[in-house]
Amino acid sequence: MAPPQNALDKAKSMLEGATRPIFFHDDDCDGTTSFVICYQFCAANKGEGKSIPVKRSPSVTHEFLKKAEEINADLIVILDKPKAEREFLQGARVPVLWIDHHEPQKETIAGLGNVFYFNPRLWDDRDNRPTSYWAYQITKTNLWLATVGSVGDWFLPEYIAEFREKYPDLAPKEYKRVEDAYIDSPIGTLVRVIQFNLKGMTAEAKKSIITLTRIESPYEILSQTTSRGRFLWRKYERLAAGYDKVLAEACATAAQPGKVLLYLYTDDSMTFTSELSNELLIRYPDRIIFIGRRHDGAVKASIRSTALAIPLLLTEALKGLEGYGGGHRNACGMNVAEKDWDEFFRRFTDLVEKA
Ligand SMILES: [Mn+2]
Incomplete structure (x- = not known):
């Protein structure tokens, strides 16, 4: 069974009601696009969000609580992180919305009334559609980022059809498998732009994430129609040269x-x-x-x-x-x-x- 509508609605209303949400998200393509989708949704509802990328550790540890306290957050959102410490969840004095698609963490959340845990695997253990997919189902905004995030997490969503209608030049072929969209396609390029922008020094990656929250259309990046789009594209280009070199070498060894x-x-x-x-x-x-x-x-x-x-x-x-x-x-x-x-x-x- 797919997650019921009332679970999606509950997550949506938590995001809608937040004025100072703080987002602890994975620092990969899926986690970051999920963050931007939710961030922009909150912003449209007058919520001023903050991004905390959780690197290295798969878990949101108790040390992160002070980040929420520092900014007086009224909602904690965890995105695409497989684990969180019970001490973190228990210590939170505000509601927690946790959206993830890894192994369900039933024990960690048992009895915690302030935590709403959304994981498709609670309803169907084979359903591991990515977090950006659910962020889109919850907010129904940001179709293009939800598509890029899902493909980046190795999943071709059914809304690729809508994406193709809206951006025919960005999906020139009918993609049947995620592999078709992942390389040699404009969607694949956008996946790379995000992946490469998350690499390098923390401060630099943070600047890229903030820039991404200001982007309104994929063309800002692909055609560099705005300075913020150009900023993301430049970093991508700098790294793409190195990537293409190792890719060519690897293909040669094949x-x-x-x-x-x-x-x-x-x-x-x-x-x-x-x-x-x-x-x-x-x-x-x-x-x-x-x-x-x-x-x-x-x-x-x-x-x-x-x-x-x-x-x-x-x-x-x-x-x-x-x-x-x-x-x-x-x-x-x-x-x-x-x-x-x-x-x-x-x-x-x-x-x-x-x-
Ligand atoms: Mn993911």
Whole structure:
């Protein structure tokens, strides 16, 4: 079952009633677009919102409470964060609206009357449509950002049809799968603009987020019709040069035979690991995508596959070596000491070839 209308309405009225909402959101494309959708919705209802991107930790910890107190917030909104500390929720003296689509956190919220937890998986465990999708269902505003946010989180929403009607030049083909929109499309470019703007120094990323809250149309960015759109585009362009270089190198290594497509890079200035592995998986769906970065005497890598279950292979290949790894069935992260890298990778490819 999909979340009922009254749950969407409840979230909507909480946003409508807020005059000083504070948003703790994930610092990826989905979390940030969700924030902008809700922020602009509140602004239209005279609510003055504040963005607190929650980086590194998957959880909103109790230390964040003082941020809400500092600005005298009358509503706390958590967006796209899989976890929050009970101490944080319990200590909040104002209502909390928590919208997420990861593993439901029933125990964390049990008995807390001030928390409204909206998670589609409470109604249907297979429903993990992204947070930006729900932000759109709740507010019915910002169709283009909701589309970009959903595609950025690997989901093609049904409202892509409306998007296409409104912006035919931004969806020139009929996209059937999220992969079609994710690369080589204007929507994919907008996803990248947001992803790249969130990279780098915190202060710089914050400035980009604030700028994004002022954007009214995707053309401001894509055609640089305003100075704020130009600002986001420039940062994107600066990083795109580096990204295109690593992408070209990675595509070149794809010519080598084998089930595993390995690309190792040493550039320390910027990490593109997750964007790169998504794109390579679309371009080479039959391969295991293995993207690693040499850093601090270790190799840190991300592994993706469309079909093969990776965690067990990873555990097996890491046995007795200095390293760790794990994650989801088709997407894992791992870290191994540089001295053990060759041995690890030999074992890993052997296991993949036999699988
Ligand atoms: Mn998400």
